[in-house]
Amino acid sequence: MSLLFLSSGLFLGWSLGANDAANVFGTAVGSRMLKFSTAALVCSIFVTLGAVLSGSGASHTLGKLGAVDAIAGAFMVAFSAGFTVFWMSRLKLPVSTSQAIVGAIIGWNYYAGALTDYNALTKIVSTWVLCPVLAAIFSIFFFTLFRVSIRRTRIHMLKLDKIMRMSLLLAGAFGAYNLGANNIANVMGVFVPVAPFQDFVFFDGMVFTGTQQLFLIGGLAISVGVYTYSRKVMETVGNSLFRLSPEAAFVVVLANAFVLFVFSSVWLQQAITSVGLPAIPLVPVSSTQAVVGAVLGIGLLKRAHGVNFSILGQIASGWVTTPIISCLITFVALFFLQNVFNQEVHRERRFKVARSVVQHLHLQGFRDTAWNSIGDVMFHSEMSLDMALAETCSLTARERKSLIQASEMVEIFVDPKIVAKMDRVSLTDNEWRMLKKISGKRFDYTWQFQQALAPWTELDPGENKARQQAKLDRLIETFQK
Amino acid sequence: MEFLFRRTKVLEGQIDDFLDAVSQGALLFKHTIKNYLNQEDEAFNRNIATIRKLEKEADQLRRSVENYLYTHSLIPEHRGDVLGLLENMDNVIDTAKSSLNCFSIETPDIKPQLVNDFLSLADKAALAAEAVVMASRDFFRDANAVKDHLHKVYFYEKEADKIADSLRRRIFRLEIDLSHKIHLGAFVKHVDLLADRAEEVADRLSIYTIKRSA
Known part of the structure; x- marks a missing residue:
């Protein structure tokens, strides 16, 4: 197909x-x-x-x-x-x-x-x-x-x-x-x-x-x-x-x-x-x-x-x-x-500005707190969240984009079964140890998963940063439901 | 890198040899007429034989270059112009040979008072032919330099025309038979024809050059 x-x-x-x-x-x-x-x-x-x-x-x-x-x-x-x-x-x-x-x-x-x-x-x-x-x-x-x-x-x-x-x-x-x-x-x-x-x-x-x-x-x-x-x-x-x-x-x-x-x-x-x-x-x-x-x-x-x-x-x-x-x-x-043909032309996406997202964004230097008012609402597209943000906050387009990215909900489950079967050729020993440490954990947001694995960029300073990011992206793809 | 251009070099050599033959033909033309006017029969006959050989060689080279250009589809933009140029240059050496042939067959009786004018006419015609050979060489290498030689061709052709005109006037004022006058007049035209052929090539070359530098 x-x-x-x-x-x-x-x-x-x-x-x-x-x-x-x-x-x-x-x-x-x-x-x-x-x-x-x-x-x-x-x-x-x-x-x-x-x-x-x-x-x-x-x-x-x-x-x-x-x-x-x-x-x-x-x-x-x-x-x-x-x-x-x-x-x-x-x-x-x-x-x-x-x-x-x-x-x-x-x-x-x-x-x-x-x-x-x-x-x-x-x-x-x-x-x-x-x-x-x-x-x-x-x-x-x-x-x-x-x-x-x-x-x-x-x-x-x-x-x-x-x-x-x-x-x-x-x-x-x-x-x-x-x-x-x-x-x-x-x-x-x-x-x-x-x-x-x-x-x-x-x-x-x-x-x-x-x-x-x-x-x-x-x-x-x-x-x-x-x-x-x-x-x-x-x-x-x-x-x-x-x-x-x-x-x-x-x-x-x-x-x-x-x-x-x-x-x-x-x-x-x-x-x-x-x-x-x-x-x-x-x-x-x-x-x-x-x-x-x-x-x-x-x-x-x-x-x-x-x-x-x-x-x-x-x-x-x-x-x-x-x-x-x-x-x-x-x-x-x-x-x-x-x-007419009943085909999925785009994936269902969910966005929620949860408390953890607000904390994460504060750490990133965001000052406007007006988005707290839309914290409990689930949005089903970038556009609807963007419109809500535009109405309630005084964020720039770039800041809104970062906020939207951070608040996209994904289900990442580091399934121990998948980890056990994984081909670890591309991972260094340190990266592999770090991955095993978070095995069995669940994450609602991509940035949470990345944060959990973030120290691995410091473990092997000699490694190419773009390569490490590519590996992270591949892991997200593997564990995302 | 040399091996890439081996065949091109051979072809370049053939074109150069062809132009050498035309140039030598023009020089021989002048010398052979001088031999005839000075009644140096042995040198005259030897030069006639040489120019026949040169003309034959030029024909062979031209055919070989033309065949190669066509069969290998070389210089598609300028192939027609190059073939036209080679054929017209071939006419120059053909004209030199057939004029000298006429001298050899008809042995015109040229009066001593006309000798210098005939020599001068042959000299200008040969110079026009040599200048057009130089222009042709530059056409292959530097189209912008062609015009430096073309103006010389036109100059020598005009000079030759002037000499031919005055020579024919002098011939027809001589106290000789009309048939003799007509015969000598025809030989003036024969010698002048070489300059005319050179001018024809120059006319074509100036158009080809405009096309090439466009």
Whole structure:
């Protein structure tokens, strides 16, 4: 059944492979600088590698926007996004999978009563605007650099042709890797919290996580799309839309690859923040819009009169219309799936601002005590609690969010039977001792469980903090009822 | 890295050899006419044989380059232009060979007072052909430098035209038979034709260069 629900994600993957692969290799294949068979093989391998090895960054940001917590809901979110893309493409309206999936997640948030993280949404929307602008800047930079170096080195036309072919292949491979890393979030991102796959350890402690397995399947779906349908699209991109010289084609491929890299590389984000610069949000962006931006950049550089600026207006209108349409379709579709087909599209959630939560928040530095008045009320969605808080307290949106997170009731029972059967390979001796100490205890809130285990972060100071947090999250998942 | 460019190097070499052949043909053209005018028969016949050989080699090189470019789909954007350029450059050496052939077959009787003008005409035509070879070499390596040579081609072609015009006027003022005048006039055209062919290549090159630098 789970695999059936994944089908909408696989369809999105197929459509990504059929359409967006053309953004990476279209100009190269269309200008006959590369054979389709070579392009398809390189694209499939590197898209899959990018998805599996570096796909977590962008999907993490998408997860912040809204964590779809039931597989039927994730199915409908991906399906609605796919349907929006299909329908808008049929109507010849500008559309992007990235924008459709964001709208679909917001649609799910409204339906499930979950709060939309407007900070994450603002970040995502700003990257949509930034994406074509950055692509244009990159293409202007690369094109100028390329021209100057060609002029200086006086390379023979035939040698340049050979270099161009190899560069197109390398830039295309880099672009495909980043396409996989960036856009796998669109394809499989919504399934991450509900994926039915278990982590497995191979060789010496190497873990192939459930998310990576999910992304591998998504990558394979993209590859199928590349092989079955992208040839025609590549030839159209290469010949009809923009007639580019091989040099310009290379610059477009490179600029597109770099834009996708900027918005998907965890490594780059860490490098930028380590020197004190603001972090670049890792967000799935539209490679089509990146390509259009890159081509416009070259057009501006050449002062071409034929540059069609109305295309920018069309893109900008897509930023608004696509998410709204996708959001509405998702909302209606979730209603049908839940009420007509009787499927659980979101988990039941409960929130209660109990005395222990108040004490916990006081320790966190919260001063407003007005929430005491809603202490005995059980809320069944983030939205209803948020509205109650907004009416009674003078908390900021961020504080309300922290309070809501802390007051979500979960049933965590550290079942001694499960502890006895647990595979302790990933736990250190100290962590394992600590876990056995709380065996048999029950917790109402996640933070209580974390507090009970908190000292373990001090037990092994050498351990990676992110790794320890990941282990904690896995334990919560294991013991949560 | 070298192994990656092995075949490209061979092809580059073939194009260079082809252009060398055209350039040598232009130089030989000038020398062979000088040999003819100075009645150095042995050198004349030897140079005629050499230019025939050069023309044959140029043909073979051109065909080989064209075949390779087509079969391996190289330089898709500029393939048509390169093939056009090679064929037109081939016309330059063909023209040099057939002009000299005419000298060899028809043995025109050139009066001593016309010798200097014929030499000067042959010199300007050869210079135009050499300049277009230089422009073609730059077309493959640095399109922006092509125009530095093209203006020379146009200059030498104009100079050749001026000399040819005045030479024909002088021929038709001579006290010789009309048939002789017409015969000599035809040879002026033969020699001048080399400069015209060079100009035709230059015209094409200037368009190809605009396309390449666009």
